[in-house]
Amino acid sequence: MNAADKYYLKAKDNYPYNLEEALEALDYGLSHDDAHAGLLVLQGRIYYRDLSRFEAARENFELALYHDPAYVHTYYEYVRLAIILDDFTRAEKLIGKALTVPGIDKxxxxxxxxxxxxxxxxxxxxxxxxxxxxxxxxxxxxxxxxxxxxxxxxxxxxxxxxxxxxxxxxxxxxx
Structure with a gap:
């Protein structure tokens, strides 16, 4: 387990109840590995659920998919964001891809x-x-x-x- 993984787990453990601690852990984690899919997805989730910064969330999810297309949590969050934004074309593509990812909860x-x-x-x-x-x-x-x-x-x-x-x-x- 590397430092980014440890900070991801700390951020995940603190979100959403202790947002300050979660954000601090996210910052530290991303400073160790700016391509960590878990950190990127959690940051994207905060952007769209807590800050209504939908474009920033989309960018995080796109980066997570680019760096780790098999990370299942990206699909769960990104599909929800696309649906919220009425971006049904993107949601359909993500759903189609997600159904091919090993380990995904269909x-x-x-x-x-x-x-x-x-x-x-x-x-x-x-x-x-x-x-x-x-x-x-x-x-x-x-x-x-x-x-x-x-x-x-x-x-x-x-x-x-x-x-x-x-x-x-x-x-x-x-x-």
């Missing part, structure tokens, strides 16, 4: 895909992605969470269809 990736599709109003497709996520669950809590998400999306899909049917009703004027 249930998380399919869940993010479902969130993206839901945000686009493609509820049926989002439901299918949740079902794929459920197939990759490896514990009861995960399965229960996705069952709840599936129920929520099914209700939303039904409501969307009902709203669509109401708006397509033609009222004839009798006069």
């Amino acid at each position: 249930s998380r990736i399919y869940y993010n895909e479902a969130l993206m599709l839901e945000k686009q109003g493609a509820y049926s497709d989002a439901i299918n992605s949740i079902k794929k996520a459920m197939l990759h669950c490896q514990d009861k809590n995960c399965h229960e969470f996705f069952t709840g998400e599936l129920e929520r999306l099914l209700a939303k899909n039904t409501q969307s269809k009902e709203d669509s049917n109401k708006s397509s009703v033609v009222v004839k004027y009798a006069g």
